[in-house]
Amino acid sequence: MPWLSDQDLEALALTLRLAATVTLLLLALGLPLAWWLTHTRSRWRKPVAALVALPIVLPPTVLGFYLLLWLGPQGAVGRAMTALGLQTLPFTFAGLVVASMLYSLPFVVQPLHDAFGAIGRRPLEVAACLGAGPFDRFVSVALPLALPGVLTASALGFAHTVGEFGVVLMIGGNIPGQTRVASTQIYDYVQSGNYAHAHLLSLSLLLIAFLALLAISLLRTRRSAHD
Amino acid sequence: MTDASGLDAQLRWSRDGFDLDVALQLPPRGVSVLFGASGSGKTSCLRALAGLEPACTGRVRFGDALWQDSALRVFVPPHKRRLGYVVQDAGLFAHRSVAGNLDYGFRRAGRPAHLDRDALIDAFGVRDLLPRRVHALSGGQRQRVAIVRALFADPALLLFDEPLSALDAGARDTLLGHLETLHATLATPMVYVTHAIDEVTRLADHLVLLDAGRAVAQGSLQATLARLDLPPSLVEAMGAVIEGEVVRHHADEHLAEVTFDGGTLLLPRRRAAVGQTVRCRIGARDVVLSLTPPSDSSALNHLRCRITAVGDADHPSQCLVQLRAGNQLLLARITRRSLHALALQPDREVWAQVKAVALGGQ
Numbered sequence: 001m002p003w004l005s006d007q008d009l010e011a012l013a014l015t016l017r018l019a020a021t022v023t024l025l026l027l028a029l030g031l032p033l034a035w036w037l038t039h040t041r042s043r044w045r046k047p048v049a050a051l052v053a054l055p056i057v058l059p060p061t062v063l064g065f066y067l068l069l070w071l072g073p074q075g076a077v078g079r080a081m082t083a084l085g086l087q088t089l090p091f092t093f094a095g096l097v098v099a100s101m102l103y104s105l106p107f108v109v110q111p112l113h114d115a116f117g118a119i120g121r122r123p124l125e126v127a128a129c130l131g132a133g134p135f136d137r138f139v140s141v142a143l144p145l146a147l148p149g150v151l152t153a154s155a156l157g158f159a160h161t162v163g164e165f166g167v168v169l170m171i172g173g174n175i176p177g178q179t180r181v182a183s184t185q186i187y188d189y190v191q192s193g194n195y196a197h198a199h200l201l202s203l204s205l206l207l208i209a210f211l212a213l214l215a216i217s218l219l220r221t222r223r224s225a226h227d
Numbered sequence: 228m229t230d231a232s233g234l235d236a237q238l239r240w241s242r243d244g245f246d247l248d249v250a251l252q253l254p255p256r257g258v259s260v261l262f263g264a265s266g267s268g269k270t271s272c273l274r275a276l277a278g279l280e281p282a283c284t285g286r287v288r289f290g291d292a293l294w295q296d297s298a299l300r301v302f303v304p305p306h307k308r309r310l311g312y313v314v315q316d317a318g319l320f321a322h323r324s325v326a327g328n329l330d331y332g333f334r335r336a337g338r339p340a341h342l343d344r345d346a347l348i349d350a351f352g353v354r355d356l357l358p359r360r361v362h363a364l365s366g367g368q369r370q371r372v373a374i375v376r377a378l379f380a381d382p383a384l385l386l387f388d389e390p391l392s393a394l395d396a397g398a399r400d401t402l403l404g405h406l407e408t409l410h411a412t413l414a415t416p417m418v419y420v421t422h423a424i425d426e427v428t429r430l431a432d433h434l435v436l437l438d439a440g441r442a443v444a445q446g447s448l449q450a451t452l453a454r455l456d457l458p459p460s461l462v463e464a465m466g467a468v469i470e471g472e473v474v475r476h477h478a479d480e481h482l483a484e485v486t487f488d489g490g491t492l493l494l495p496r497r498r499a500a501v502g503q504t505v506r507c508r509i510g511a512r513d514v515v516l517s518l519t520p521p522s523d524s525s526a527l528n529h530l531r532c533r534i535t536a537v538g539d540a541d542h543p544s545q546c547l548v549q550l551r552a553g554n555q556l557l558l559a560r561i562t563r564r565s566l567h568a569l570a571l572q573p574d575r576e577v578w579a580q581v582k583a584v585a586l587g588g589q
């Protein structure tokens with residue numbers, strides 16, 4: 001019976017680091033975005049909402065392919081980065097982070113959007129009349145009331161990033177220690193017929209995802225028991 | 228009322244086929260009630276005064292402060308208007324305890340030192356509730372907490388949007404008592420939205436009657452409710468509000484004797500003590516007119532009046548007779564048949580009979 005190799009542990013650590021980084025960045029981006037989508041009366045609301053939801057229906061390879069073109073040395077962003085003296089993003093950890101953020105964006109924004117919507121206007125109006133400005137209302141009323149939604153969004157964003165494959169392969173390649181995450185490592189094992197190792201790593205991923213979801217759900221029930 | 232005090236608003240708002248076009252002049256003290264049927268626009272008015280409906284255009288001035296002037300592109304957001312806003316469902320923050328709710332506005336008002344928080348907490352009986360979570364409170368408790376929370380924010384203007392309409396009868400009566408006390412003790416002006424006439428009777432100093440997005444009448448409570456030129460949707464509410472002093476209790480009969488400018492009334496005894504001022508409403512339907520002083524009627528109250536005007540009611544068989552007893556206006560809704568049979572016309576002297584039973588339950 002084989003055990004997880006150093007390579008496997010490296011891939012797992014990278015996966016977790018990627019998922020954690022992406023989840024935190026997505027919360028920072030998703031909270032204001034979901035807030036805007038909930039409260040704006042702009043005519044851009046629907047197009048933006050559709051754009052955010054796009055990765056749900058798009059094959060990950062399509063997303064990865066366009067990102068590769070866009071971020072690569074010949075792409076618009078890639079050229080701009082080169083001109084600024086920066087390294088282009090494909091086949092780097094930063095590139096993986098950017099691609100994963102796009103890929104998991106709807107899974108974070110949607111629960112946040114739902115949570116903000118469920119609060120309704122009433123508590124925010126009351127807070128305004130009690131002297132709270134817009135940012136104050138967001139921090140002191142909307143965020144605490146939407147906390148279950150924030151937890152769900154974090155869990156989904158994290159789990160979805162752990163489980164991605166197509167985008168990672170397109171934009172990250174499969175460089176050990178840099179862009180080789182658990183899912184691509186499993187793919188390699190299966191390709192080379194090493195089913196025992198594929199099993200082990202797959203089970204590890206399964207366990208991680210299960211524990212993450214369980215932790216969130218326990219956290220949520222603890223909170224509602226408090227209320 | 229001078230130009231630089233009170234609330235002065237011109238509100239215009241069209242949405243979903245509903246047009247609001249209202250001009251309000253509210254006094255700088257006391258309770259101004261916006262009264263009307265549902266859909267008359269009273270809640271929209273209140274929300275516009277609070278600044279919660281940016282789509283509503285017009286002009287709102289409160290005292291020296293210009294809160295909104297669409298022509299000058301002036302719009303002061305709600306959180307800078309120093310409001311207390313109490314809504315039907317209380318709107319308490321579910322993520323905070325009662326004490327946390329009370330603290331919310333108090334902190335943002337800069338912890339005003341002149342506010343006697345302990346007195347307010349005790350006056351509204353919320354001390355025992357302080358550590359509790361909001362969702363465990365009853366409807367009446369929530370509403371009391373909401374009112375104290377609003378008062379803790381040291382508001383310059385208090386806005387009430389049907390605060391009692393979601394409560395059961397017992398809780399409603401208790402809270403109405405609290406509001407009466409507040410009315411008697413607080414200098415802060417209040418704007419109060421309701422469609423319940425007994426709340427108008429007990430709380431209003433100034434009354435604005437709304438119908439289909441228009442203010443059809445506004446003025447002092449007594450004068451406004453006894454007008455004859457109101458639209459059909461409001462006729463049912465019409466009547467007199469008598470304010471008088473309790474002079475005696477008939478303990479064995481459980482009746483209270485109240486004198487006012489136009490005479491004496493007997494009514495079912497309430498909590499009010501002798502010497503206290505009370506209000507009671509005499510609905511236009513509860514008044515019977517006769518030409519001679521009735522001697523064998525079961526109605527306990529007979530008021531000598533003079534007819535001042537006759538107007539249409541909301542049914543062709545009926546009319547409204549406006550009467551004056553002393554300085555007090557009364558309304559009687561009678562059939563046209565009776566009007567003609569008794570040859571009633573302005574300046575005629577009549578006796579108004581009012582059943583004491585009709586003056587109870589308030």
